[in-house]
Amino acid sequence: QVRLVESGGGLVKPGGSLRLSCAASRFTFSDYYMTWIRQAPGKGLQWVAHIDDSGEYIYYADSVKGRFTISRDNAKTSLSLLMESLRADDTAMYYCARSPAGPEYYATPEPFDLWGQGTLVTVSS
Amino acid sequence: QSVLTQPPSVSGAPGQRVTISCTGSSSNIGAGFDVHWYQQLPGTAPKLLIYGNTNRPSGVPDRFSGSKSGTSASLAITGLQAEDEADYYCQSFDSSLSGRWVFGGGTKLTVL
Numbered sequence: 001q002v003r004l005v006e007s008g009g010g011l012v013k014p015g016g017s018l019r020l021s022c023a024a025s026r027f028t029f030s031d032y033y034m035t036w037i038r039q040a041p042g043k044g045l046q047w048v049a050h051i052d053d054s055g056e057y058i059y060y061a062d063s064v065k066g067r068f069t070i071s072r073d074n075a076k077t078s079l080s081l082l083m084e085s086l087r088a089d090d091t092a093m094y095y096c097a098r099s100p101a102g103p104e105y106y107a108t109p110e111p112f113d114l115w116g117q118g119t120l121v122t123v124s125s
Numbered sequence: 126q127s128v129l130t131q132p133p134s135v136s137g138a139p140g141q142r143v144t145i146s147c148t149g150s151s152s153n154i155g156a157g158f159d160v161h162w163y164q165q166l167p168g169t170a171p172k173l174l175i176y177g178n179t180n181r182p183s184g185v186p187d188r189f190s191g192s193k194s195g196t197s198a199s200l201a202i203t204g205l206q207a208e209d210e211a212d213y214y215c216q217s218f219d220s221s222l223s224g225r226w227v228f229g230g231g232t233k234l235t236v237l
Contacts, residue, residue: 035226044127045163045171045214047226062223095170107177109218109226111161115170 002026002114004096009119016086016123022079022096022116029077030054033099035112036070036081038092038121048094049081053101064090086123093118128153129215129229136235137205145232147198147215153227155196158218162191162200165212165231174213175200202234210236 008020022034036048049070050059058070069082079096097112105111130148137143147160154160162175173182175191178198188209190201198217202209215229 044231045216045228047228050226059225061225105176105180107159107161109158111173111176112163112171112216113173113176113182115172117170 004098004114004116006094006096006116006119009094009121011122011124012086013125014087014123017082017084018086018121020081020083020094020096020119020121022081024077024079024098027098027114029072030074031101033101033110034070034072034079035097035099036068036079037095037097037112037115038090039095039118040089040092043092046092051079083121086121088123091121091123093120127230128219128224128227129217131213131215131229131232133230134233134235136237137202138237139205139207141205142201142203143205143234144202145200145213145215145234147200147229149196149198149217149219149227151196152221152224153196153217153219154193154198156220158220160191160193160198161216162189162198163214163216165214167211171214205236207236210234 005023035050051070067085072079095118097115099110159177163171164174165171178193179191188204212231214231219227
């Protein structure tokens with residue numbers, strides 16, 4: 001079925017790096033913007049990084065700018081998040097989510113209509 | 126603190142009606158950006174519940190409805206059921222320099 005599957009989470013020491021991946025299946029990946037959203041334990045949702053359908057336009061939350069890099073490979077229908085200089089406050093479940101590049105829902109912004117199951121990142125010494 | 130403000134918790138008995146508010150500002154909801162709502166059942170990923178302020182994706186019961194006015198939006202749930210116990214998040218877009226896609230802090234719904 002249509003789905004997103006994250007991987008790559010784990011335990012990493014402060015200052016370390018980790019690369020998360022998100023594999024898309026059974027939909028036209030290049031028709032969608034992709035976003036990483038995180039949720040610290042017991043906390044709410046926070047947008048982390050966003051990439052448009054072509055990979056040309058990229059945006060980061062201030063809290064991760066300069067440390068995280070989002071990228072996509074439309075041929076491989078995959079999304080990545082390279083996380084460097086990790087800090088304890090980066091500890092969270094990381095979700096990838098899609099939103100239509102076209103006016104599928106006729107909303108501004110288009111909603112996140114499909115989420116992965118999440119991958120847990122723990123930053124601790 | 127979140128850009129969009131939601132009550133931390135609401136509760137209601139089975140069959141009752143509850144509402145969850147989402148208050149923003151002139152740079153997000155008040156600027157005309159749409160509001161979406163997500164339901165997060167315990168231990169699972171969020172799921173789209175309401176999009177474009179008032180619309181339900183297919184498969185979402187009509188017990189769930191959304192509205193928007195000025196700088197605020199609301200989610201209403203009628204005929205409350207035990208399975209509705211979850212966290213609910215509103216989401217929109219913020220046009221300020223440091224904002225982008227913004228979420229409310231989330232509301233925990235308890236079915237008594």
